[in-house]
Amino acid sequence: MTTTADSSADSCPASDPAWLDGAGVVVTGAGSGIGRALARRLAQAGAKVVVNDLDSAGCEATAREIGALAVPGDAASADGVAALLAGARAHLGQVDAYFANAGIETGSDASPAAWERSFAVNMMAHVHAADQLIPDWLERGEGRLVVTASAAGLLTMLGSAPYSVSKHAAVAYAEWLSVTYGDRGVIVQCLCPQGVQTPLLPGGALGDVVFGDNVLTPEQVAEDVMAALHGEEFYILPHPEVATFYATRATQPERWLRGMRRLQAQLNSRT
Numbered sequence: 001m002t003t004t005a006d007s008s009a010d011s012c013p014a015s016d017p018a019w020l021d022g023a024g025v026v027v028t029g030a031g032s033g034i035g036r037a038l039a040r041r042l043a044q045a046g047a048k049v050v051v052n053d054l055d056s057a058g059c060e061a062t063a064r065e066i067g068a069l070a071v072p073g074d075a076a077s078a079d080g081v082a083a084l085l086a087g088a089r090a091h092l093g094q095v096d097a098y099f100a101n102a103g104i105e106t107g108s109d110a111s112p113a114a115w116e117r118s119f120a121v122n123m124m125a126h127v128h129a130a131d132q133l134i135p136d137w138l139e140r141g142e143g144r145l146v147v148t149a150s151a152a153g154l155l156t157m158l159g160s161a162p163y164s165v166s167k168h169a170a171v172a173y174a175e176w177l178s179v180t181y182g183d184r185g186v187i188v189q190c191l192c193p194q195g196v197q198t199p200l201l202p203g204g205a206l207g208d209v210v211f212g213d214n215v216l217t218p219e220q221v222a223e224d225v226m227a228a229l230h231g232e233e234f235y236i237l238p239h240p241e242v243a244t245f246y247a248t249r250a251t252q253p254e255r256w257l258r259g260m261r262r263l264q265a266q267l268n269s270r271t
């Protein structure tokens with residue numbers, strides 16, 4: 001898209017990735033939290049944005065606020081992704097980047113239904129998205145998938161087995177996609193924050209013990225994603241200390257496990 005220097009400065013601040021200006025992007029789970037903040041920033045950077053959420057009121061509210069198209073629905077099912085992409089392609093022409101951000105946290109509910117739903121939303125959503133996006137991207141030789149996983153996918157989350165394990169699967173799948181298609185123009189990035197101030201963040205003793213006051217706003221996380229969109233680095237770590245914890249887990253697993261058990265004991269003593 002060609003613009004004069006002045007109008008370009010209005011629509012796309014110098015600090016934003018130039019490729020976003022006029023790009024067609026989709027953000028799932030954009031009715032709230034990180035997805036909403038991200039959709040807002042992408043629109044400010046000049047992208048044409050399609051927002052999705054299971055919560056249609058939240059989805060419509062984001063769309064109204066930022067001038068996006070709302071395609072509410074289930075981003076976790078193959079049919080839901082097909083409907084989302086049909087709406088998005090009709091509106092955008094093509095999808096240049098897909099932010100697979102929708103996620104759920106079932107807390108201490110580790111029933112079979114909670115496991116199934118966690119894997120559907122936190123993991124299979126990415127499989128359906130990749131299945132339906134990557135053939136087109138390979139043909140075009142370009143495309144970008146940004147998966148919102150979690151630091152829980154690199155470490156663990158106290159008290160929530162379905163969340164921890166499904167997020168590990170999301171990271172592993174994103175890695176596999178990057179390895180398989182990274183040399184053919186498909187960029188895959190994986191966002192792994194710790195605590196972010198959204199309705200999904202656990203409160204009470206669990207929130208205190210795990211996150212303390214080291215909690216970011218969704219807007220701060222969206223800025224880190226925007227910075228990462230300048231490049232192709234796989235991990236986006238808004239809490240940089242996660243890289244250190246991840247390294248400890250890999251190189252000194254017994255030490256890391258002891259530390260996590262101590263944290264669990266601290267939580268047990270408060271509940």
Ligand SMILES: NC(=O)c1ccc[n+]([C@@H]2O[C@H](COP(=O)([O-])OP(=O)(O)OC[C@H]3O[C@@H](n4cnc5c(N)ncnc54)[C@H](O)[C@@H]3O)[C@@H](O)[C@H]2O)c1
Nearest residue numbers: 029032033034053054074075076102103150195196198200
């Ligand atoms: N908040 C945190 O501390 C934190 C930390 C690490 C990772 N994350 C991840 O960030 C992502 C966004 O979460 P958030 O913190 O903004 O929470 P949020 O609850 O504010 O937003 C998540 C949104 O996803 C939507 N959603 C759930 N299932 C969906 C589906 N099947 N299809 C479409 N939309 C669906 C929800 O309706 C909700 O609006 C999630 O993947 C979450 O796991 C959050």
